[in-house]
Amino acid sequence: MANLSEDNGEETPLQVRLNGVATFIGMVGLSVAGVVLGVLAIRYFTGHTKNPDGTVQFRAGTTGLKQGFMGAIRILTIAVTIVVVAVPEGLPLAVTLTLAYSMRKMMRDKALVRRLSSCETMGSATTICSDKTGTLTLNKMTVVEAHFIGTRLDPCDDVRAISSSSAALLIEGIAQNTTGTVFLPEDGGAADVTGSPTEKAILSWGLKIGMDFNDVRSKSSVLHVFPFNSEKKRGGVAVQSDTGVHIHWKGAAELVLSSCKSWLSLDGSVQPMDAQKRNVYKKSIEDMAKSSLRCVAFAYCQCDIEKIPKEDIADWKLPEEDLTLLGIVGIKDPCRPGVRNAVQLCKNAGVKVRMVTGDNIETAKAIALECGILDANGVISEPFVIEGKAFREMSEIARGEIADKITVMGRSSPNDKLLLVQALKRKGHVVAVTGDGTNDAPALHEADIGLAMGMSGTEVAKESSDIIILDDDFTSVVKVVRWGRSVYANIQKFIQFQLTVNVAALVINVIAAVSSGDVPLNAVELLWVNLIMDTLGALALATEPPTDNLMKRQPVGRRSHL
Numbered sequence: 412m413a414n415l416s417e418d419n420g421e422e423t424p425l426q427v428r429l430n431g432v433a434t435f436i437g438m439v440g441l442s443v444a445g446v447v448l449g450v451l452a453i454r455y456f457t458g459h460t461k462n463p464d465g466t467v468q469f470r471a472g473t474t475g476l477k478q479g480f481m482g483a484i485r486i487l488t489i490a491v492t493i494v495v496v497a498v499p500e501g502l503p504l505a506v507t508l509t510l511a512y513s514m515r516k517m518m519r520d521k522a523l524v525r526r527l528s529s530c531e532t533m534g535s536a537t538t539i540c541s542d543k544t545g546t547l548t549l550n551k552m553t554v555v556e557a558h559f560i561g562t563r564l565d566p567c568d569d570v571r572a573i574s575s576s577s578a579a580l581l582i583e584g585i586a587q588n589t590t591g592t593v594f595l596p597e598d599g600g601a602a603d604v605t606g607s608p609t610e611k612a613i614l615s616w617g618l619k620i621g622m623d624f625n626d627v628r629s630k631s632s633v634l635h636v637f638p639f640n641s642e643k644k645r646g647g648v649a650v651q652s653d654t655g656v657h658i659h660w661k662g663a664a665e666l667v668l669s670s671c672k673s674w675l676s677l678d679g680s681v682q683p684m685d686a687q688k689r690n691v692y693k694k695s696i697e698d699m700a701k702s703s704l705r706c707v708a709f710a711y712c713q714c715d716i717e718k719i720p721k722e723d724i725a726d727w728k729l730p731e732e733d734l735t736l737l738g739i740v741g742i743k744d745p746c747r748p749g750v751r752n753a754v755q756l757c758k759n760a761g762v763k764v765r766m767v768t769g770d771n772i773e774t775a776k777a778i779a780l781e782c783g784i785l786d787a788n789g790v791i792s793e794p795f796v797i798e799g800k801a802f803r804e805m806s807e808i809a810r811g812e813i814a815d816k817i818t819v820m821g822r823s824s825p826n827d828k829l830l831l832v833q834a835l836k837r838k839g840h841v842v843a844v845t846g847d848g849t850n851d852a853p854a855l856h857e858a859d860i861g862l863a864m865g866m867s868g869t870e871v872a873k874e875s876s877d878i879i880i881l882d883d884d885f886t887s888v889v890k891v892v893r894w895g896r897s898v899y900a901n902i903q904k905f906i907q908f909q910l911t912v913n914v915a916a917l918v919i920n921v922i923a924a925v926s927s928g929d930v931p932l933n934a935v936e937l938l939w940v941n942l943i944m945d946t947l948g949a950l951a952l953a954t955e956p957p958t959d960n961l962m963k964r965q966p967v968g969r970r971s972h973l
């Protein structure tokens with residue numbers, strides 16, 4: 412959290428541009444007013460300004476002080492009016508109107524805008540860093556493969572080959588080491604499984620291999636829990652039963668595998684993990700990941716009762732090395748239909764989509780290929796595809812150099828997402844980030860536009876976001892880009908319109924002032940023109956709906972001018 416840049420009321424790209432425009436117009440208005448003031452004053456005081464009846468207005472020596480003063484005031488009024496006409500007072504009105512209008516319309520496209528100006532910022536986005544689970548995929552997970560002792564269970568819920576003692580250990584791990592629950596209706600209907608999608612998939616699989624959730628949970632008692640977190644990518648629990656104390660771990664397969672020193676064989680005996688066996692497991696993880704499965708491994712170890720702290724059990728650090736591998740499951744999470752098209756739309760619009768996920772790099776690659784983020788014919792190697800760890804360990808300069816190229820980042824920790832966003836911003840990108848988990852909050856906060864998922868998103872993620880995507884779909888993210896661009900285009904049109912009117916009014920006034928010493932439209936008339944043009948113009952131009960053409964242009968980014 413210390414790395415987060417402070418919220419210092421940073422201005423959006425639009426605000427910066429509008430400030431520029433306003434200053435420019437103000438300067439032009441002021442100088443024109445100055446010129447007119449000068450010309451009129453010189454003409455007046457040198458006796459070149461005449462009344463309609465042909466008499467000279469000001470004659471040095473003859474004209475009274477009061478009359479001269481009134482003449483000067485009249486000239487000043489004209490100059491001030493010119494400034495008023497030049498300044499586009501309607502601009503804030505137009506901006507707010509168009510933002511508010513599109514915000515209402517965006518609700519229909521399943522995007523809830525929390526910060527008004529973010530609509531427009533999204534229009535200038537040059538890159539979208541999306542997480543995978545739930546945004547690009549459906550977040551509907553099922554276990555489709557299971558590997559034990561390097562052999563694949565076929566079908567994945569057929570555990571007849573496994574001895575009952577091994578199966579019992581696995582089932583204990585599934586039932587106790589979970590944040591989900593299983594509710595069995597009394598009338599014997601289908602079991603109701605709750606929890607995060609990953610947990611649900613694993614529990615449902617557990618039921619299929621014969622787990623009796625309540626029975627298993629009543630047989631042992633939980634001593635201590637280490638909840639799953641995205642940093643460590645594993646969760647553990649210590650349970651005590653008649654057979655002693657077991658520490659169960661469940662988490663990212665290759666990480667859990669690397670802390671295993673042995674494996675549980677089919678007959679229930681513990682065998683040391685030699686290099687060959689390790690490679691067999693590694694190979695099966697790789698194969699599953701390559702077919703876009705999320706891999707979760709189960710491991711456990713025995714713990715001596717004496718080693719358990721009597722007091723301060725809350726601070727107990729569960730032993731996490733020297734584990735015995737129980738098995739690995741592969742969980743399928745299909746791509747959302749329509750994501751491929753949405754990604755293509757972004758590509759056409761010059762917005763680069765990047766995937767930053769906590770999942771295995773191979774899984775990430777497979778999904779990225781499936782939804783078109785990676786091109787099958789393109790280069791699929793570092794630095795385009797990178798692991799969070801490799802990125803994290805680089806120097807800040809090196810990170811900045813490769814940030815632009817990174818298309819897929821796998822096994823990223825929450826902080827890696829943040830580092831990537833910061834690096835991209837430094838490169839001048841306008842960065843949009845999508846995320847659902849608490850782990851995404853820092854990146855959501857840091858991004859120019861944070862998009863949180865409405866259904867699967869946690870409160871923390873939503874709190875840190877600017878826009879909430881109500882249906883969690885990447886397609887809606889692209890619609891937000893479309894609306895953002897329309898806001899930008901509408902503001903552009905309004906400024907164009909204003910400038911035409913203002914420049915015309917200014918030019919006429921200057922020419923008239925120089926040639927005749929008077930202006931054709933007096934102060935009140937000018938203000939009327941201003942009032943009607945500004946408000947009605949704003950109303951008309953602010954409510955223009957987006958067109959498809961908007962998505963064929965390149966993004967405007969942070970630096971280009973209005």
Ligand SMILES: Nc1ncnc2c1ncn2[C@@H]1O[C@H](COP(=O)(O)OP(=O)(O)OP(=O)(O)O)[C@@H](O)[C@H]1O
Pocket residue numbers: 542543544545607609610639640641642644645646661662663664705706707767768769770771823848850
């Ligand atoms: N409940 C869980 N228990 C154990 N391991 C899990 C659990 N959920 C996820 N994992 C493991 O952690 C990895 C991903 O963790 P993480 O939470 O960082 O990513 P994510 O937020 O789910 O993915 P994404 O960033 O794409 O949305 C998975 O690959 C999986 O192996």
Ligand SMILES: [Ca+2]
Pocket residue numbers: 542543544846847848851
């Ligand atoms: Ca996530």
